[in-house]
């Protein structure tokens with residue numbers, strides 16, 4: 096119901112706060128935040144590849160796509176070199192650079208209880224084929240929570256349009272976390288204490304592209320055509336989000 100209302104009122108609500116009139120020149124800065132670092136690479140895929148490498152690749156593809164559009168030419172990648180950096184520092188960089196939207200890019204894992212073992216290239220590695228799909232997180236503690244949610248709704252809608260499916264496994268209660276599934280259809284979760292989201296002033300979401308512990312999904316997520324389709328969905332959502340200013344601006 097909440098999401099329905101948001102979609103219904105989208106053109107009226109968007110950018111009530113958080114985007115200044117300077118943007119009317121069409122200069123929107125997107126901060127792309129590839130999750131994790133070289134030394135602390137996040138999850139490990141079913142075939143033993145670090146999550147950071149997936150995040151770095153998707154972040155770079157999105158950046159290239161944004162640079163082709165002059166409205167987004169000042170977009171940048173946070174911590175492009177993959178150095179050790181805190182989550183707060185990531186948010187601080189986005190704030191200092193005056194970003195209008197932050198998109199944190201991740202690739203997902205599962206709970207240890209859902210893992211099985213398989214033999215891959217002589218090594219026993221954990222995997223989980225039980226879950227697959229993307230997920231989107233936003234925080235109500237973010238500096239622009241309503242616009243974060245609006246962007247999440249647009250992104251989820253674009254993902255569905257491109258025939259991607261969300262995973263609902265983060266909603267399992269045993270995790271004890273504060274992830275709250277608020278839109279099952281679009282795979283949107285409220286995750287208020289996610290640091291990189293709650294410390295940013297501009298609208299922000301964290302996008303889990305897919306589950307790399309899933310053997311089939313890992314292959315898809317490593318496939319250039321699939322990556323192109325995923326990045327096209329992200330780019331379309333960004334364009335739609337910022338086009339709303341043209342509809343409802345001052």
Ligand SMILES: [Zn+2]
Pocket residue numbers: 130131137138146201202
């Ligand atoms: Zn991650």
